[in-house]
Amino acid sequence: MEFDFGLTALGEQFHMDWRYSGNTPQDVVRGWAEVSGGDEGSPEDVRLLHEDIQLLLASSLSDEELHALWRVAATYYPDFPADGVEPPRGRAWLQDVDREIRPFLREPVDAAPASRGTSASAQSAVCALAERLTPQRELPLEPLPARAVIAAVQRCATEVGAALAFRFLLRAYAAYDSPVAADSWQAFEELNRHFGYGKFLLLTIDYLKEG
Template identity: 30%
Template sequence: MHAPVLHRDWVDDDFGVTALGSSYHNDWSRYTNDPIDHALSYLGPTGDPAFPILLIEDLRRLVFSPLSDEELGRLWGALGDPLGASPTFDGAERAWLHRLLEAVTRLAVKRGAREAQWAELPGCSPEPTDSVAAEHQRLIPEVLVMTGLLDRARDGDSGPALATRLAVEGCVTLVCPELGFRFLLHALDRFGCDLRMPDYTRLKNLSSAFGHGPFIVSAHRYLLG
């Protein structure tokens, strides 16, 4: 997310690919035909195109990133149902994200968006091309420090948590630190990582620096030990 002034009304709560990915609850397949159908149902057929545009921006950054399918799978898995009900793509994560991007793009155009709104995204990591991306880039070291919280994963989850930590760090440094930060928050949930108040405060401060509203981090407050 690189336009906090334009998107201020849409980033109080989670948004983009992290919001969509976490919406595949354990009963999603009872009400929709497939993962794309669920995504379109979640977004709705009408309304302001701002939310789909934010999703398109996230998806374009991921699809055209240097991250491997395995890394993309780790990021997607950080958003999902810990009981395993979320859709998985077995090494075809980039192809899945590309299909999702195409479907959401068609929806956004139907809702009045213009391709010019996402045709040329500002460069982010590792070479920012606008002032907002450059400011986000300045936050990378602090986000990378916070990925260490994944070392507090539940017993038995240390291996997957480490692999997810590496994927998040790749997203932060090679794709977008703001997007990587949102994946980190969900990964902390996914692996039941205990937070202490200083950790929570640092996460809140980082979120504010990225231009988020008040609920992006507070949704994870229950992790406070």
């Protein structure tokens, strides 16, 4: 994949003006799925999102860990009641997303897919880069300790898959404006190649490079 995809890419729909795309978070997901899963869209995008969700739902990650991962991908996902309704978190939110996109899957698959990129060396490299995350700001709307995000990324790498954790890690660096030292950038590039991701995925943190 040349660009981001799956759950981390869905997070981009929750920008500052996301309410113009729907009254509720579920509306935003459904609208995205209608476009992506339609005749003029990219059904593969829906399948890849479904795959990410199934991997996370089948994991042992807690609701708080899942919420931490989602929040660094979706910067302006609400953390307050809208019309008296609390936004779903953790597994409840992933199940909502899955329910909204299922009608647009060309070949629905209920079984959790096998994780990819789970070699011990890849896991260790993702975890090491997570430790180097140095927050320069807080997330908008919700103070979420960077330490909780680091721990969630590391758990994702070891319990779910290093390839998925890597995409969340990129989002985490961007969410916290964490600088990327030269040696860290080299490690990001090596992992990006290892997972078979395109060069454009690293644009997420390109502006954070030091030196």
